[in-house]
Amino acid sequence: MEIISKSYLSLLVKRGYLVYDSNILLDIHSSIARTLYMLLEKIRFDELYVRESIFALIKKIPLKYEKKSLPVTIKTLEKAFNELKSRKLIKGFNFLKETTWLEADVEVYYDENHNVLKKERFEEDNNELKNIYNSLAISYTEKNVKEFKPKIIVNDEIINEIIQIMPEKAKKLKSIYKTVKDNLEKYGYEKVKAASVYLAGQKKLTSPRAYFLKILENNWADDIIETKSMTKQNTLLSTLETKDSINEKNQEYRDFLFSEFEKFPIDVQNGIESYVYVEYINLCGMETKIQKIAFQGSRKKLICDYLQKHPEILSSTENNLIEKKQFTEPFGEDKKENLIFLTDKEKLKNYINEYITLYEELVDTKIESLEEIKKKIILDCMTSFLSKTLTLEKLEEIIRKHLM
Known part of the structure; x- marks a missing residue:
């Protein structure tokens, strides 16, 4: 029942x-x-x-x-x-x-x-049913404790694996196959394997089969099972620690990227963030209040991921800051006057389009993935443009780099 x-x-x-x-x-x-x-x-x-x-x-x-x-x-x-x-x-x-x-x-x-x-x-029925429940629960538990046996599918492969661990004297016994098989069914794989390892470590064995049975009956190999279990636990802990270490390093790198991002002028930060937001919305496939809230919650991570995918943004910005410093210090007023700075969005867009159109006409060919090339050009010159340090010469250099 x-x-x-x-x-x-x-x-x-x-x-x-x-x-x-x-x-x-x-x-x-x-x-x-x-x-x-x-x-x-x-x-x-x-x-x-x-x-x-x-x-x-x-x-x-x-x-x-x-x-x-x-x-x-x-x-x-x-x-x-x-x-x-x-x-x-x-x-x-x-x-x-x-x-x-x-x-x-x-x-x-x-x-x-x-x-x-x-x-x-x-009350009468409730008490009677509780008594029935308690008596059945006790008898069921006792029965299952007595009848419990480790479940294992014993086959030739497992039996031979155990025998191969044993010393040569034990391997030669005709009865060892049946002995291993019977005890696998009785004690389970882990205990029998540990016993065979324990047996292999003994010297001057006169009756390896009898000694093997005593190891199992007296639990002499329990230390081996515990050691194996501890090894597994230590391996697991080591794996978890490694993963934690990787996560910490990733977090440190993200913190570094974001600190570099915060060093940019506000208008540059806003420009980068706008590109990150557009990419995020394209990935979501829609723009609702929920997406806006979610973006604000993951803003730091998304910006760091974007900077990680486009490392040229950081290097480009550093170069622009150096160039800007050079414009104001080493070069004289004559040099500054010869430089043409692009600060108007429409003029920037028109110049890129005209340059590419003229290039296609002159070489008599159509550029494949034109939109992708334009995106890369804009991305390369974006920080310089936002910091108002983008010169016509610099823009032409960027365009040529992507057209070649």
Whole structure:
């Protein structure tokens, strides 16, 4: 017999099944009255007054409710109520009909004595069921503890693996195959393997088979099993530590990238962030309030990932800052006047388009992946443009680099 689970026991209690006395049920003459009694007991729980739809009771019992047979059904139901009343299982009842019987209700009355008897039945059944549960649980546990055996599929491969670990004297025994097989089924793979390792470490063995059996019976190889388990745990811990170390290094690199990002002028930071945001929205496939909130939550990581994918941004910015310094310090005013700075977005865009168009016409060919090339050109000159240090010469150099 299987154990009655605690959840099943609580379900029996919750749904009110522990309130019926089998003697009472057997004494009820009509099966309809018996069903009606059980339904009402469940519906009322510990209430002394119940009002229920007659149609609902008819369907639950069940009885016929077609128009032709309804008068007979009502009489049958009334007869069942009267039987319950005569057996003092209810105090009384009253039909409430205003229009039709299918829309009518029935009132059922109980007194306090009904609840007292119901509680006594409940406590008696509840205690009995708990005793059954406890006794079954104990017997089930004892049975399974006694009958527990390690489950293993023993085959030639496993048996030969164990035998190969043993000393030569043990391998030569005709009975060793069966001995290993029987003990694998009895003790399991780990214990038998540990015993064979222990046996292989012994010198001057006179009876290796007998000694092998003693190792298993007396648990002499348990230290080997524990050592193996500890080795596995240490390997796992080492792996986790390595992963943690990698994660820490990644985090350090991200912190470095973001610190470099924060060194840029505000307008450069805003420009980079706008590109990161556009890339993020393209990846999401939509732009809603949720995406905007999510972007703000992952802003630092997304910016660092973008800088990691485009390392030229950092190097380009450093070069631009150097160039800017050179413009203001080593070069004289004459040199500065000869430089043409691009600060207008439309002019920048038009110049790139005209340069590429002229190039295509002169070489008489169409450039493949033109849009990708334009994106790379803009990306390369973006930081210089935002910091207002982009010169015409620098732009032409960037364009040539991507066209060649």
